[in-house]
Amino acid sequence: MPEQARQARALLLELERLHNHVADLGALCNDVGHSILNAHAQRIREHLLRLNQEITGHRLLRGGVFPGGAALRALPDAARIQALRTDIREIAGLALGHSTVRDRFTGTARLTTDAARDLGCLGYVARASGIAADARVAHPFYDYGTRLTVPVHTTGDVLARFLVRAEEIDVSLDLIDHLAATLPGPGTFGAGPGSFGFHSGVSGRIPSGVGIVDGWRGTIVTRVEIGPDGALSRVNRPTRRSSTGPHCRSR
Secondary structure, three states: OOHHHHHHHHHHHHHHHHHHHHHHHHHHHHHOOOHHHHHHHHHHHHHHHHHHHHHHOOOOOOOOEEOOEEEEOOOOOHHHHHHHHHHHHHHHHHHHHOHHHHHHHOOOOOOOHHHHHHHOOOHHHHHHOOOOOOHHHHOOOOOOHHHOOOOOOOOOOHHHHHHHHHHHHHHHHHHHHHHHHHOOOOEEEEOOHHHHOHHHOHHHOOOEEEEEEEEOOEEEEEEEEEOOOOOEEEEEEEEOOOOOOHHHHHO
């Protein structure tokens, strides 16, 4: 796959992480009775969903990735990213500076490192319990260089999971800013399945491939098969485990 197609996919991956993490920060505040912060977080999420719409034509980024490449209708500008960063940091700061919110996050639903490892946790749940698991590092499809940092906390409680998500938002915004600035512009990067000869069925084998990414809730492994007409004939997602249990699952 061309390098610019990988870069465009990396941009979309961080945009997906961004709006989901922002929604989670608000939901966590709402869980402990701070509905005003949740309302502001959902306001920011709406801005992010509209940005997604501009970039891919879909609020949830559908259609941005296709077999062999990616398509971007627009790119986020630096001023917009900076405004979002300021807004999100203010919400996180207000939450962490509120004694009731912080007290109710601290020590709640603690998941030890050993327990997280035994359960096979991934994503922000694992990283909040001291496990630096990130598919962008272990199975990179794009070279992020030194711009990618992986926030890790060790207390394993709701506070740690809040902090990991807040810090990952900052990382994602930095990556989005860089990736958008270094792409030549919006457009289609890569080519469709037929251009790679997927339809040929070499030696009678079914053309297939496996992709591994670090989704917003953890590692996602997807296997696809290409039919004789060059279209997707089968898609399997055998792995996506970010957590176990009611509190660990979403909070």
